[in-house]
Amino acid sequence: MVGAKKNYIGRYLIATLLLLIMVYPFIYLILNSFADWTQVDKKLIPTEFTLRSYEWLLTGGDVGIARPWLNAFFNSAIVSIASTFLMMLIGILVSYALSKLVFKGRDFVNNFVLFHMFFPALILLIPTFLLIERVGLYDTYLGLIIPKAVSLWAIFMYTNFFRAIPDTFIEAAKLDGASNLQILFKIILPMSKSITTVIFLFLFTERWTELLWDMIAARSDDMLTLNVLISQMFGPYGGYPGPMYAASVLLTIPVIILFLFFSKKFQEGMQFTLK
Incomplete structure (x- = not known):
């Protein structure tokens, strides 16, 4: 009975670990879309958050034109x-x-x-x-x-x-x-x-x-x-990884x-x- 319980816990832990590995890229995407720009792509789990990336997208960023996004x-x-x-x-x-x-x-x-x-x-x-x-x-x-x-x-x-x-x-x-x-x-x-x-x-x-x-x-x-615009971000928008994650x-x-x-x-x- 004890052995069966240990096997069940082991399978549960393995399944949880595999699920986290599969889901983490999406979690990383969301966290970095809200992360402070000083922490984007610099930490696995950012500690400071802001809406700046989304504001940059919706207000047009440096050029003040939101139309492209x-x-x-x-x-x-x-x-x-x-x-x-x-x-x-x-x-x-x-x-x-x-x-x-x-x-x-x-x-x-x-x-x-x-x-x-x-x-x-x-x-x-x-x-x-x-x-x-x-x-x-x-x-x-x-x-x-x-x-x-x-x-x-x-x-x-x-x-x-x-x-x-x-x-x-x-x-x-x-x-x-x-x-x-x-x-x-x-x-x-x-x-x-x-x-x-x-x-x-x-x-x-x-x-x-x-x-x-x-x-x-x-x-x-x-x-x-x-999706085409996001693919082009590695060119002219490559210096803005936060907005790229937000998009x-x-x-x-x-x-x-x-x-x-x-x-x-x-x-x-x-x-x-x-x-």
Whole structure:
């Protein structure tokens, strides 16, 4: 009995230590965003704290112009929300067709989706850039949003989930005169809240933290997203590590808030994905 208790305490201590190792970088990020500038990156745990880094960001720092940071934050919000909405809408419509409708070429489309999921996305980066440049979408919101409007992963996840929903629900709705869109949005989607939460959180997080495409598709300061602006801090803003940490905290806040708000549904959805 005593040996079993010691083993339990040992496993608990090891798990706690591993958790602290994983969480510490984020704790370090938060502490240094509030740390006095004389202690930023000079102590593992700062002892003096201030709001100077956040004030520097929100008031424009030495130049007195807050636009670069606030504008970049709003750019990230606009691009991420619009892209996530389109990825989910297209994913829902395509998945319903692949899982519940019978049409010629359905198996080909489904196999194409599976094949393209393992296709290196970098290969299409240059053709996509040339395309948006030639149609006049370079350095615009549409140029940042449209190329990221389709998620094959979302289509794959929704297709598998919709297939698990019994066809008797659809047949009963059709007997009542419901159209496919009515069946999808009034019957299928309400039954898919858990998986929708998982897909939404993953898609939003992926788009919110997108760096490579945002760096390529936008040129002007007015169109920079927050993560691109943070990546540039190692150049002209390299002498301000405190504000860099503060900007990084601002970048992670929306994701944390969304996860905490949808945590219950997220856990339910993950249980399905792991089956």
